[in-house]
Amino acid sequence: MPDSFLSRCRSGRGLLALGLLCAALAGCASVSDTISPAFVDPARYDLWDCKQLAPERKNLVIRIQELERLMAKAETGTGGVVVAELAYRNDYVAARGQQKLLEETWRRNRCRESDMEAAAPPAEPAAAPAAAVKPAPKSGRTAR
Numbered sequence: 001m002p003d004s005f006l007s008r009c010r011s012g013r014g015l016l017a018l019g020l021l022c023a024a025l026a027g028c029a030s031v032s033d034t035i036s037p038a039f040v041d042p043a044r045y046d047l048w049d050c051k052q053l054a055p056e057r058k059n060l061v062i063r064i065q066e067l068e069r070l071m072a073k074a075e076t077g078t079g080g081v082v083v084a085e086l087a088y089r090n091d092y093v094a095a096r097g098q099q100k101l102l103e104e105t106w107r108r109n110r111c112r113e114s115d116m117e118a119a120a121p122p123a124e125p126a127a128a129p130a131a132a133v134k135p136a137p138k139s140g141r142t143a144r
Contacts, residue, residue: 040097050111053102060099067092 045053067088074084 040094040101042101044098045102045105048105048109050106050109053106053109053111057099057102057106060095060102064092064095064099067095 045056048056071084071088071092074080074087077083
């Protein structure tokens with residue numbers, strides 16, 4: 001028996017809904033990093049000096065690399081693009097915005113990498129060997 005008009009419309013609606021869902025997700029995936037400053041407090045680093053900014057810069061680079069690695073790993077699985085977008089994209093965009101703001105503050109404060117390396121605290125010396133402890137003299141008696 002041929003498909004009725006009604007059943008063809010139902011499958012068409014399903015395909016249309018699926019197409020709209022895919023288009024919406026594709027729109028989310030194309031969100032650029034230009035909106036990233038919206039996720040960051042613009043005054044966060046205003047009072048920080050170069051010594052405080054240096055470790056934060058390194059931590060942000062590590063965090064962004066970690067998020068990129070997690071997103072790439074998620075994209076290898078079935079439906080991974082959706083999982084990567086839902087699970088990691090907001091954190092990634094926020095971290096990139098934070099990094100951009102931190103770099104602006106770094107330049108405004110005229111910080112330099114060479115100054116940070118020179119200002120790094122010296123490594124702590126190795127602990128001195130403990131003084132030799134003399135054993136207690138043995139008495140002729142044994143403990144029971």
